[in-house]
Amino acid sequence: MNRKNAIALACVGGVMFMTGAAFAAVPLYQLFCQVTGFGGTTMVADKPSDVILDQTVLVRFDTNVRGLPMTFRAEQVSQRVRIGETG
Structure with missing residues (x-):
């Protein structure tokens, strides 16, 4: 070749x-x-966690609509939950 x-x-x-x-x-x-x-x-996840830790996290809810012509507000601004817990 x-x-x-x-x-x-x-x-x-x-x-x-x-x-x-x-x-x-x-x-x-x-x-x-x-x-x-x-x-x-x-x-x-197939099922909720069965282990709940003692550490907590703060979950903040953002109700931003980025300029859309509507109003939207969260019932709570934040919620503190333990890791593994359903809040």
């Missing part, structure tokens, strides 16, 4: 590899996100 044919074959192989990688990227990224919870994919 001469040098020109080898270069052409390498270029065609590179294009085919990159096309295959482009089609495989979306399902592989979606699988990665589902497994790790990375990229905005949330993990879903």
Whole structure:
């Protein structure tokens, strides 16, 4: 095989590899996100937590409507709950 044919074959192989990688990227990224919870994919719990810790967190409720022509207000501005507790 001469040098020109080898270069052409390498270029065609590179294009085919990159096309295959482009089609495989979306399902592989979606699988990665589902497994790790990375990229905005949330993990879903099957049942509420049965372990409640003594540490507390303060949850603040934001009622921002960003300029929409409506009013919206939270019944409470914040709530303090223990970790694992349903509030």
